[in-house]
Each structure stands twice: as C-alpha cells, then as structure tokens.
Amino acid sequence: MTVTRLRHLAAACLSAAACALLVPPALAQTVAATATHIVPPPPQPFVLPAYTREVLPNGLTLLLLEKHEVPLVSATLVLRSGTVADPAGKEGVATLTASLLRKGTAAHTAESFSDDLDFIGMQFRASADLDATSVSVDFLKKDQAAALALLTDAVLHPTFPQTEVAKSLGQLEDGVRATKDQPQQALALYLRAFLYRTANGSPASPYGRPPSGDETSLRSLTRDDVTRFYALNYTPANAILAISGDFDATGMRSAVERSFGAWQGKAPALPPILPTRPVTGRRLLLVDKPDATQTYFALGNIGIDATDPSRGPVDVVNTLFGGRFTSLFNTELRIKSGYSYGAFSRFSELRAPGPFTMTTFTKNATTGPAIDRSLEVLNTAHTAGFTEAQLTSAKNSIAGDLPPSLETSQQLANTIARNELYGITRDQFNANLVALQRTTVPEARQILAATFPSADNLVFVIVGKASEIQPLLTKYTANITVRKISDPGY
Amino acid sequence: MTSLRRLTWRSLVLATTAAMALCDRPAAAAPIAVSTHTLPNGMTLLVQEDPSIPNIAFYTFYKIGSRNEHEGITGLSHFFEHMMFNGAVKYGKGEFDSSLDNAGGNNNAYTTRDDTVYQDWTPASALELVFDLEADRIQNLAFIPDVVNSERQVVYSERRLSVDNSNPGRLNEALDAAAFESSPYHWPVVGWPTDIESWTIDDLKTYHAMAYSPTNATVVVVGNVHAADVFRLADQYFAPIPAHAPPPPVRTREMPQMGERRVVVRKFAQLPLLMIGYHAVAAKDPDLYPLLVVDSLLTTGESSRLYHALVDAQLALEVGSDIRPSMDPSLFTIEAQPRAGVQPEAVEQAIYTEIDKLRATPVSERELTKAKNQIIAQQFRQLQTIAGRAQEIGAAQVFFGDWQHVNQEEQLVNAVTAADVQRVVQKYFARTNRTVATLIPDTTPTAADAKEVQ
Numbered sequence: 027m028t029v030t031r032l033r034h035l036a037a038a039c040l041s042a043a044a045c046a047l048l049v050p051p052a053l054a055q056t057v058a059a060t061a062t063h064i065v066p067p068p069p070q071p072f073v074l075p076a077y078t079r080e081v082l083p084n085g086l087t088l089l090l091l092e093k094h095e096v097p098l099v100s101a102t103l104v105l106r107s108g109t110v111a112d113p114a115g116k117e118g119v120a121t122l123t124a125s126l127l128r129k130g131t132a133a134h135t136a137e138s139f140s141d142d143l144d145f146i147g148m149q150f151r152a153s154a155d156l157d158a159t160s161v162s163v164d165f166l167k168k169d170q171a172a173a174l175a176l177l178t179d180a181v182l183h184p185t186f187p188q189t190e191v192a193k194s195l196g197q198l199e200d201g202v203r204a205t206k207d208q209p210q211q212a213l214a215l216y217l218r219a220f221l222y223r224t225a226n227g228s229p230a231s232p233y234g235r236p237p238s239g240d241e242t243s244l245r246s247l248t249r250d251d252v253t254r255f256y257a258l259n260y261t262p263a264n265a266i267l268a269i270s271g272d273f274d275a276t277g278m279r280s281a282v283e284r285s286f287g288a289w290q291g292k293a294p295a296l297p298p299i300l301p302t303r304p305v306t307g308r309r310l311l312l313v314d315k316p317d318a319t320q321t322y323f324a325l326g327n328i329g330i331d332a333t334d335p336s337r338g339p340v341d342v343v344n345t346l347f348g349g350r351f352t353s354l355f356n357t358e359l360r361i362k363s364g365y366s367y368g369a370f371s372r373f374s375e376l377r378a379p380g381p382f383t384m385t386t387f388t389k390n391a392t393t394g395p396a397i398d399r400s401l402e403v404l405n406t407a408h409t410a411g412f413t414e415a416q417l418t419s420a421k422n423s424i425a426g427d428l429p430p431s432l433e434t435s436q437q438l439a440n441t442i443a444r445n446e447l448y449g450i451t452r453d454q455f456n457a458n459l460v461a462l463q464r465t466t467v468p469e470a471r472q473i474l475a476a477t478f479p480s481a482d483n484l485v486f487v488i489v490g491k492a493s494e495i496q497p498l499l500t501k502y503t504a505n506i507t508v509r510k511i512s513d514p515g516y
Numbered sequence: 517m518t519s520l521r522r523l524t525w526r527s528l529v530l531a532t533t534a535a536m537a538l539c540d541r542p543a544a545a546a547p548i549a550v551s552t553h554t555l556p557n558g559m560t561l562l563v564q565e566d567p568s569i570p571n572i573a574f575y576t577f578y579k580i581g582s583r584n585e586h587e588g589i590t591g592l593s594h595f596f597e598h599m600m601f602n603g604a605v606k607y608g609k610g611e612f613d614s615s616l617d618n619a620g621g622n623n624n625a626y627t628t629r630d631d632t633v634y635q636d637w638t639p640a641s642a643l644e645l646v647f648d649l650e651a652d653r654i655q656n657l658a659f660i661p662d663v664v665n666s667e668r669q670v671v672y673s674e675r676r677l678s679v680d681n682s683n684p685g686r687l688n689e690a691l692d693a694a695a696f697e698s699s700p701y702h703w704p705v706v707g708w709p710t711d712i713e714s715w716t717i718d719d720l721k722t723y724h725a726m727a728y729s730p731t732n733a734t735v736v737v738v739g740n741v742h743a744a745d746v747f748r749l750a751d752q753y754f755a756p757i758p759a760h761a762p763p764p765p766v767r768t769r770e771m772p773q774m775g776e777r778r779v780v781v782r783k784f785a786q787l788p789l790l791m792i793g794y795h796a797v798a799a800k801d802p803d804l805y806p807l808l809v810v811d812s813l814l815t816t817g818e819s820s821r822l823y824h825a826l827v828d829a830q831l832a833l834e835v836g837s838d839i840r841p842s843m844d845p846s847l848f849t850i851e852a853q854p855r856a857g858v859q860p861e862a863v864e865q866a867i868y869t870e871i872d873k874l875r876a877t878p879v880s881e882r883e884l885t886k887a888k889n890q891i892i893a894q895q896f897r898q899l900q901t902i903a904g905r906a907q908e909i910g911a912a913q914v915f916f917g918d919w920q921h922v923n924q925e926e927q928l929v930n931a932v933t934a935a936d937v938q939r940v941v942q943k944y945f946a947r948t949n950r951t952v953a954t955l956i957p958d959t960t961p962t963a964a965d966a967k968e969v970q
Contacts, residue, residue, distance in 0.1 A: 062606060064648050069620035069639035070570050095568050096900050128818075136828075137819070144817035145886045147893025166893055193830060200833045200855050203786035207683050317784030320676040350622075352613045361610065364669030367677055389676060419618040426620020426639045429569035434900045512786070 068418075069425040073456045074432060077442055078275060085263030085293065086286055089442050090278055091270040093435055097167040099271030100435040101174070102443045103181055105159040106266075107259035109237035110297045118239020119247055119255045120154035122194055126252060127152050127161060129190035132183035136190055139176065148173050152180070156233055157377045158447055159259070164436055167272045170281065178285040181260065191249045199244050202236075206511050209315060209322045209489045213385065217324040217487040219516040220311045220507075221381055222302065231300045233378065241514035261291025268443035271435035299378040304328045306483050308503040314492035315511045321393040321490030322385075325400055327479035329382035332375040332448040336473060338462030340373055343473045345420035346412050347371055348384055348403075355403050359386050365396040373477075377448065382479065390491055394498040401481045408480065411471040421463050428459070547923040548899070550909060551743035553750060557759035558731030561750050562909055562919050563743040566902055572739030573906035574636040574646045577914050580727035581630040582707075583700040583766050583843060589719050591707015594627040595671050596723055600634065601625070602663045605656035609663060612649055619645055629701055630843040631914055632727075637903060640740040647753040650735075654728055655757055659717050668712065675706045683955055684851070687781050687789050691953035694779040695793045695847055699770035730754065732762045736910040738902040770795065770845065777951040782958040787833070789853055789955040790860045792867065794944050796848040799841030799915040805928045806936040807839045807848055807944070812887035813879060813937070814850065814870065819886070821870045826852055831863050841915040847951075848944060860954045874941045878934040891929050 077091035109120045128143075128150060129136040143150050148165040161181055165173035205211050215236055222234025239247070267286065269278060304327045330340060341349070348355035348371025359369035365388045374380030384404070388396040412420075432438055445455055486502060488495070489511070499506060553561040581593050601623075603609035616623050621638030636646050679685040689704045696702040706712075735754070737746050773795055797803045814822045815837040826832035835852040854863045879887075898904045899922075912921035 063611075063615065064645040066619045066639070066642040066645050069641065072570065096896065098896055098900065137824075140818035140823075141886075144819040144890060145882070147889040147891075149897075164897070166896065193828070196830060196855065197827075197833060200787065200853075203856060204833060204853060207786050209681060210677075315784075318681060320673070320681050350617060352610070352617050357610075360670055362666070364666035365673070367670055367673040387677065388673065419614070422620035423617055423622075424620075426571070426642075427622060429571045429639075430637060430901065430903065433569055433902070434897075 068422050071459070072425065072429045072432075073459065074441065074452055075438070077270075077452065079446075080279075082262070082283065082287065084287065084289055085261070085265075085291075086289065087266045087446060088279070088282055089266065089268040089446060090273075090275045091268075091438050091442060092273065092275055093270055093438065094272050096435070097272045098164065098435055099167055099170060099173070099269065099273055100162065100164045100439040101177060101267065101269040102160055102162040102439045103177065104266040104268070104443045104447055105259055106157070106264050106296065106447060107294060108154050108157045108159055109235070110156050110232040111255070111259060111294070112232075112235065113251075115243060116247060116251050117235045117237075117243035118198055119251045120159055120259075121238045122191075122198060122247060123252050123255050123260075124152040124154045124159050124161070125194045125198075126186050126190055127180040127184045129194065130185045130187040131179040132185065133175075133179050136187075139180070142172070143176055146172055148176070150176070150180070154237065156237060156380075160440075160443070162436070162439070170273065170278075174281055174285050182286070182289055184256065186249055186252050186256070188249055191252060195244060195247060198238055199241065201238060202241055202244070205238075209318065209320075210387070212313070212511065212516070213322045213324055213487060213489050214383075215516045216311060216313055216489065217326055217383060217485070218381060220309070220487050221305065221326055221328065221485045231302045231378065232297060233302075233376070233380070236516050240516060258294050261293060262286065262289045263291060263293035266443050266446045268439045268446065270438040270442070302328050302379055304479060304483060305485055307505070308482070308484050308486065309505040310486040310488065310499060310503050310507070312492055312496060312499060312506060312508045313487070313489045313511050314508065315489055316491055316493070318390070318489070318491045320387050320389050321396075321488060321495055322387040323393075323397065323400075323486065323488040323490070324383050324385040325397075325404075325484050325486055326381050326383040327484055328379050329373040330477060331377060331379045333450060334379075336477065337375075338458045339465040339469055339473055340477055341424060342417060342420045342462050342465045343412065343470050343478075344371060344373055345423055346416050347407055347474075347478065350420075350423055354407060355384060355386075355400070358399050358403050359388075359396060363395075363399060365392050365399065369400070375448075382477075390494045393488075393490065393495045397486075397502065404478065404481045407478060408474055411467065411474060414467055417465055417467065417470060421465070424462065425459075548905065548909065550919050551747075552919070553743075553747040555730065555750060555755045557755060557757055558729070559750070559754050559757070560734045560913065561747060561754075562734065562736045562913060563741065563746045564736075564738045564905060564909060565741060565743060566738060566905075567740045569902065570640055570740050571902065572636075572638055572640050572643060572646075572737060572741055573901075573903040574638065574643075574650075575736045575906040575910050576634040576650060577734040577736070577910040578632045578634075578727060579630070579732050579843075579914055580632050580763060581628050582703060582705045583629045584727065584763055585700065585703070587703070588711060589715060589723070590703040590711045591671070591705070592711075592715055592719060592723055593632055593727070594705055594707065595667070595712070595715060596720060596727070597625050597627045597632050597634075598667050598671060599659070599664070599720060600653050600657065602667060603658040603660065604652040605658065606652045607649055609658070609660065612653065615645060615649060616642070621646070627705055629705060629846075633907075633910065635903070635906075643737075643741060643745070644749055647749045651753040651757065654730075654733075654754075657724060659720055661717060664717055664720070668715070671706070672709075672712055675709065675712060679704065679706060683783060683785050683789055684791075686783060687791055687953050687955045690779050690781050691791045691793050691849070691951060692847075694777050694953065695773075695795065695951035696770055698768055699844055700766060700768060701770070701842075701844065701846060725760075727763050729760045729762050730757050731759060734910055734913050736906045736913075738906040738909070766844070773949050773951075775948050779951065779953045781953065781955045783955055784959060785955060785957040787853055787856060788860045788957055790851065790863055791953045792850045792864070793847035793951045793953075794849075794946075794949050795845060796839055796944050798843060798845045800917075801845070802928075803940050803943070804839070804841065806932045806940040808891060808929065809884070809887045809932045809937055810874070810941060811837050811839050811848070812890050813874070813883065816887070816890045821873070822850070822852075822867065825866050825870050826863060829866070830855060831858050831866055841911065843915070860956075864952065871941065871945050875938065875945065878938050881934070884932070884934055884937070888929055888932070892926055895926065
C-alpha cells in the first residue's frame with residue numbers, strides 16, 4: 027500500500043501545469059533576489075521530433091516517427107469519430123464498438139486473440155472519447171509482424187458475435203454503477219452533462235452526453251447499432267495511423283501498405299459543431315451521495331477549443347491559476363487553508379470549445395468555506411493578474427515538463443496522432459512552444475478577462491451528502507437542481 | 517486497486533543463457549550501467565547517465581515507512597513526508613516547490629510500509645539546485661506549529677479521498693488489519709484517524725532524528741548528467757550532514773496464520789467488492805519469482821485464468837492480483853468487483869476453483885512462457901523512462917540490497933519452472949492462510965449517516 031503526496035492528482039484528468047506563488051509580487055521579487063538561493067538557467071528549448079506524413083491511396087493518413095533507444099514500438103490508430111458520433115439515444119455505441127474489436131475477428135475468436143497478444147507481452151487498448159476512437163498497441167520490436175497482424179485483424183475484420191455484444195453491454199451497464207461509486211470520476215461526467223445543457227434541461231451539445239452511455243441508453247443498444255456505427259466510421263479515409271519506435275521507416279511503410287492497403291471506405295461527415303457559448307449567470311447541480319464524508323465539487327464554464335490561437339498563452343496563465351501544485355488555486359485550497367488534498371483547473375482540448383473546470387474536494391463541514399475560497403481565487407486572478415516573474419516561472423514549467431512528456435514511443439505516437447486529429451502540424455506545434463514563451467503581462471491579463479469565466483457566470487456541480495450541505499448552497503444561486511447519485515444518467 | 521498508486525515490481529532485461537534459450541524472448545537491451553559512490557557519513561549515491569532527454573530524475577529513498585511506527589503514531593512516516601515540503605532554513609515554507617517550479621522542475625513523494633521516496637524531475641541544468649534543496653531539508657527542517665496543523669488537515673483530506681470515501685481503499689484497510697495480527701503491516705500507511713488527529717510536533721522531531729540519517733538514504737540520479745559531477749556535488753552538499761545511527765530494527769513479526777479469517781465492510785455502494793489475501797513472502801525470498809508468475813497467470817491480460825473465469829464468465833466486472841517486494845512477508849492479494857446481482861461468494865468460489873487447478877496440474881510450457889513474456893515486456897516499458905529507471909534502481913538497492921538486482925530480474929523470472937509454480941501455489945494458497953474481505957452495499961439510513969470520526 028502506497029500513499030503519495032499526489033502532486034499530479036490532476037494528471038489523469040487535468041492538463042498542463044501551472045502556478046503562482048500566492049506571495050504578493052513584491053515578496054516574489056525579494057525571493058528571486060536572495061543571493062544564497064541557486065537560480066538555474068531556464069530549460070533548454072525542446073521540440074517534437076521530426077516524423078513523416080503521408081496519405082495512402084485509400085485515404086489513410088500515415089505518420090511514422092523512428093526512435094531507437096528502446097526495442098519497443100507503439101502504434102495508435104485514430105478514427106475521427108468519437109462518442110459525439112453516437113446517434114441520439116444510442117449513447118455508448120462508439121465505446122461498445124471499440125470494446126468489441128478484439129472480441130471475435132475473421133482470424134480469431136475472442137479467446138485466441140487474447141492468447142496471441144498476451145503471448146508476446148503486447149498491450150492492446152481500444153476506446154472512444156468525445157472526438158475520436160483510438161486503438162493502440164505497444165509491442166517489442168521483434169514482434170512487429172504478429173502485432174500488426176493483430177491490429178489489422180481487430181480494426182478491419184471484427185465480427186461482433188452476438189454473445190460478445192451482450193457481454194460487453196452488461197459490463198458497460200455495471201461500469202456506470204462502478205463509476206458512481208467513485209465520486210471524482212462521476213463528477214467529471216455530471217459536470218459535462220450539466221454544462222452542455224440548456225437552461226431548460228435539453229442537451230445543447232453532444233459533449234454533454236455520457237461517453238460510455240447511461241442506464242437508459244445502454245438498454246437500447248443492439249448488435250445492429252454496432253455494425254452500423256462500424257460500417258460508417260471505421261474507414262481508411264477517416265483514420266490516422268501513427269507509429270513511433272524502433273523500426274525502419276521504409277520497411278514499416280511497406281508493412282502498413284500490405285496490412286491496410288486493401289481497406290476501403292469514405293470518411294463520414296464530421297458531426298456538426300453546435301455553437302456553444304459560455305453560460306451566463308449561475309446554475310447549480312447537487313448530486314446526493316448520502317454516505318459521503320467529503321464533498322467533491324467542480325466550478326466551470328465553456329472554454330476554448332484545441333486549436334484556439336490563444337491555447338499556448340492560456341496554458342501559461344492556467345499553469346499559474348490552477349495547473350500546478352504551487353498554483354493560486356492549490357495554494358489557497360491546500361497550502362494555506364488545508365481544506366483539501368488538492369485543487370486543480372484545466373481547459374479541455376477538444377475539437378469544439380471544451381469545458382474549463384476548477385475541481386477540488388473537502389470534508390462536509392468545510393464545503394461552504396472551500397467554495398467561497400474558490401470563488402475568491404477566480405476574483406483575485408481577474409483583479410490582480412500575474413507578474414512577469416510568475417509568467418517566467420510558468421513558461422519554465424511548461425518547457426521543463428515537455429521532454430518527459432515526449433519520452434516514450436507511446437507518448438510520441440499519441441501526441442502526433444492527436445495533433446493530426448486536430449489539424450496541428452509539427453511546425454505549428456513547435457511554433458506554439460516558442461510563441462507561448464513570449465506571453466506578456468498585459469496578454470495574460472487579457473486572457474484572464476476573455477477566457478477565464480467571471481465568478482458571476484459559473485456552473486457549479488457538487489457531489490456530496492445533501493442532508494448536510496444543501497442548506498448552505500442557496501447563497502450561491504436560487505437555480506439549483508438536486509438529484510440522487512442512484513438516479514439513472516448524469 | 518489495493519493501492520493509491522501502483523508501483524508494481526518490474527525491471528530490466530539482461531540477455532542471459534537462460535533467456536536466450538527461451539523461444540520468443542527478446543535479447544535486446546544492454547544491462548543498465550550504474551556508477552556508485554558512498555559518502556563518509558554512509559549515504560549511497562547511484563548514477564545512470566542517459567542523455568536521451570535533457571532532464572534528470574533525482575530520487576532519494578529512505579528506508580523508513582509505516583512498519584517503523586507503533587500504535588499512537590501510525591501514519592507519521594507519511595505525515596513526515598508531507599512536512600518535508602513545508603520549509604527548512606535556507607528555503608522557507610513554499611520555497612522548495614516554488615524554486616523547482618521556477619527552474620522548470622517538478623516533484624512528488626510517496627510513502628509505503630517500507631520506505632519513503634522523494635522524487636524530483638527537473639531540467640539537467642537544475643541539478644545543483646536539487647542538491648541544495650535536498651541538503652537543506654534533510655538537515656534543517658522547520659517545524660512550524662501552524663503549518664503542522666494545516667498539513668494535518670491536508671492529510672486527513674487525503675485519508676478521506678483514498679480510504680473513507682473509497683470503497684477499495686476502505687476494504688483494503690480492513691483486509692490488512694485482519695490479515696496481519698502482530699506485524700506492523702496491520703495499520704494503514706496513512707494512519708488511523710485518531711492518530712492523525714493526535715500527532716505532536718515532538719513526535720515529528722523524534723521521528724526525524726530517528727529516521728533521516730544519511731546511512732538510511734540512497735540517492736539515485738538518472739538522466740543527462742555525468743556521474744563525476746553528481747559525486748562532486750554530493751561531496752559538497754551531502755557529505756557535511758552528520759552521520760548518526762540508523763533506525764532501530766523492527767522486531768515484531770507476524771505469527772503463522774491458523775485458520776481462515778473473514779471480514780465484512782457494510783457501506784453505501786452500487787456494487788460489492790471482494791479482496792482475498794494470502795500470507796506470502798518478503799522481497800529477498802526466492803519464492804517471489806514463482807509468485808510473480810502466478811500473478812501473471814491469474815490476472816495479466818484477457819487470456820489470464822481469472823479474467824476468463826470471472827470477467828468473461830460475467831461473474832465480475834474486473835479482477836486483479838498483486839504481489840510486490842516488501843521488507844517483511846506481505847500478502848498476495850486477489851481483488852474482484854462482482855457484477856450486479858452476483859453474490860460475492862460465487863466470485864470467491866470461482867477464484868478458488870482456478871487456484872485448485874493450478875495446484876493440481878502443472879502449467880503448460882506455452883502458458884508459462886506467456887506469463888514470463890508479459891512480465892518481461894512490462895519491465896521494458898517501466899525502464900523506458902529516466903523516472904522508471906530511477907525507481908527501479910533505487911528499489912533494487914533498498915529491497916534487495918544491491919542495485920545490480922535490476923540486471924538480474926529477467927534471469928530470475930526466466931528460471932521459474934512449472935514445478936515451481938505448482939509448489940508455491942500448494943505452499944501459500946491454502947485456506948488456512950487466507951483472509952477474505954467483502955464489501956456489501958448497504959443503503960440503510962445507518963450506513964448513509966455514518967459520521968466520520970473527526
């Protein structure tokens with residue numbers, strides 16, 4: 027049993043780091059000037075390594091990045107159709123389809139597929155998130171032929187046996203129950219559902235729908251839904267294949283052509299991006315979890331999309347606001363007050379504007395003070411902005427964290443695939459790293475005003491023990507919705 | 517799911533005769549080369565040079581964990597770990613974190629039953645800063661009363677997150693408390709709630725003096741550095757730390773178990789949970805390797821025996837198992853989340869059926885090879901990063917007494933035979949040697965209204 031300080035509590039669900047000492051600017055400068063403290067030079071610039079990009083005759087986009095330190099190879103196949111492509115009322119079908127790829131193929135039963143992939147110690151993951159479906163494998167160099175054969179078989183030739191469909195559906199249904207036993211995980215789903223809902227409760231954007239379905243939608247899914255989703259979305263023109271690791275690019279290109287060359291099909295129309303504007307005013311969702319001794323809450327609004335031109339400077343500012351351990355938010359909620367083990371903020375990176383969220387948790391008795399303090403943090407950032415020294419520190423954090431985030435073949439394959447998904451070239455990615463280093467104090471202030479919500483325009487989502495905390499929530503807004511965690515859906 | 521952070525045991529690949537003899541075996545990675553240096557005060561330094569990224573991983577391992585505690589101060593090792601970030605003399609409160617942040621670095625720490633590990637990840641240019649920061653807090657930690665009380669609340673919040681409001685966390689605590697009667701593994705690393713409320717500054721000071729001696733520390737640096745530079749800085753910053761006695765040995769050992777133990781936790785939940793623990797071995801026991809193979813056979817991948825018998829058979833949503841190196845003998849655990857409507861007892865029976873098969877029939881050569889390949893491929897992945905290597909080199913030194921163990925593990929895994937597997941299943945997976953913990957969903961008002969202690 028291990029207990030950690032969990033500085034990266036955010037890592038699973040929150041993005042880049044950031045943070046400001048909550049010391050006043052004058053003190054910050056004094057600290058920097060203390061002669062006895064060692065102040066190293068800024069991190070050396072680091073860039074995303076070069077890779078080749080090519081669109082094969084069948085429309086498949088192929089990205090190859092050679093990397094030879096370790097005899098491992100990672101391949102990620104991304105389809106530009108995620109859970110957003112679930113037909114209305116059929117939420118969960120993208121996830122179900124991905125989970126079934128290995129459960130019976132032209133060449134394998136579910137059992138023999140697993141046996142072959144486990145025999146070579148290979149990893150296989152298939153899942154759908156909002157914007158994309160990904161199938162990734164990680165294998166030893168010497169097993170390249172066997173690994174590519176398994177990947178191809180799963181993606182091109184799944185048979186979706188009815189018995190496996192029924193099993194996976196059952197697992198997804200119980201997965202909803204398991205999620206609701208984990209308040210932190212459930213919070214993110216409740217937040218998105220509530221944020222992307224219009225004032226009258228109807229969904230304003232597919233981002234508000236549950237990516238793995240819910241108690242109601244899963245009951246309606248059938249094998250036909252799966253085969254229809256597969257036929258429409260699993261096509262080469264809709265796919266990106268990113269491979270990184272210990273291989274020779276020429277040989278790998280031929281191997282891919284042999285494996286994927288015969289695959290045919292047009293890309294489906296991308297799901298329309300509905301115009302989503304930030305919420306004005308406040309609304310609050312309370313999810314009653316009657317056994318909770320700790321309240322988990324998120325404050326948020328709609329933020330920016332993945333390719334927003336201000337993305338780099340926003341990362342710098344969010345690093346200081348709530349992206350790293352020493353951020354304004356964590357300093358107030360953890361370091362100064364001890365209310366929480368951790369408090370983090372992030373801007374999601376999605377095709378359409380994704381949520382901006384501030385999340386933390388605290389014992390029932392300090393729920394009110396912790397929410398108050400979170401709102402103060404937002405107000406303080408808007409009024410005080412950040413100093414030059416703080417911006418420098420955030421830029422160094424981002425630059426210093428970059429090399430270990432592009433260290434493994436898996437990280438590189440995922441990064442270049444994701445860039446391709448959002449239409450970001452290597453040059454743009456690297457130029458953005460340079461540009462964010464130029465963020466100025468006035469620019470940061472402008473970003474706070476334009477991109478961070480004001481405390482008056484916020485969605486509150488709170489998972490906790492209603493009988494203890496509900497009375498104190500009315501002071502934030504009269505616009506309160508209450509539901510039980512055991513109620514179907516999110 | 518038994519731990520907040522899985523630090524499963526894995527390591528390096530060394531091409532040996534045994535390794536080559538096995539079909540489908542990689543023989544690729546060169547052995548890890550480590551330079552070593554010991555200071556006059558007893559501190560050990562281990563360096564692996566790797567210029568592939570311009571960063572370093574700087575890990576400090578102290579052989580101190582919750583097993584070194586006693587009732588009344590449970591959780592103090594972990595609390596102390598938190599206090600190590602709350603100010604010393606040269607770098608005051610908040611300045612450890614802010615100095616590293618300003619330099620583009622990052623840090624964390626974790627505490628286990630056996631050790632406490634401080635992790636700094638920084639650009640290589642911050643190497644000297646890391647030495648300065650670490651030397652300052654090892655020697656001159658400040659104990660500020662307000663800070664102690666605020667941090668106490670943070671730790672309590674961590675306990676609520678990882679135990680009180682976590683079904684697996686709560687059940688795991690109950691399992692350990694029942695399985696270990698006399699061993700210090702009886703209490704949780706985070707500490708009992710009433711102890712968290714009661715630690716004093718004097719407890720902290722006593723603990724610091726007892727545990728944080730240079731002889732008790734191993735520093736591992738991996739990344740874009742020269743070993744000579746690291747050793748020069750160690751002579752400058754760490755050599756002046758006065759030597760003193762290491763912590764006293766832990767005397768209390770677990771008694772042999774004399775019959776199955778069962779424990780039930782009733783808690784608000786949507787689904788039940790099941791955990792089974794068998795008393796197994798400490799790191800240095802050679803039976804560790806066959807047990808690692810058993811772990812892989814039972815639950816690694818969808819071809820594993822328990823995935824097949826539980827998940828595929830629709831009895832459980834997921835299943836996992838765990839055995840990891842420890843100072844004293846620890847548990848081999850199996851955990852499963854039963855599907856809705858499935859009684860935990862049915863899942864339990866299915867697990868025993870699979871264990872009985874392993875006990876009765878030797879595993880086939882192909883299945884044995886599969887299990888070894890899975891372990892070794894996982895070792896490769898762990899050792900891809902400078903952080904992964906710093907962890908493994910340090911763990912080898914702390915748990916096996918020699919960093920070279922990272923270069924021996926593949927051979928040790930490959931040497932396991934089908935007969936070894938059968939023997940350890942017969943030896944450790946006995947009914948009388950097990951503890952079974954079950955979480956039963958409870959929606960009655962009593963369960964929902966259960967108040968926390970604080």
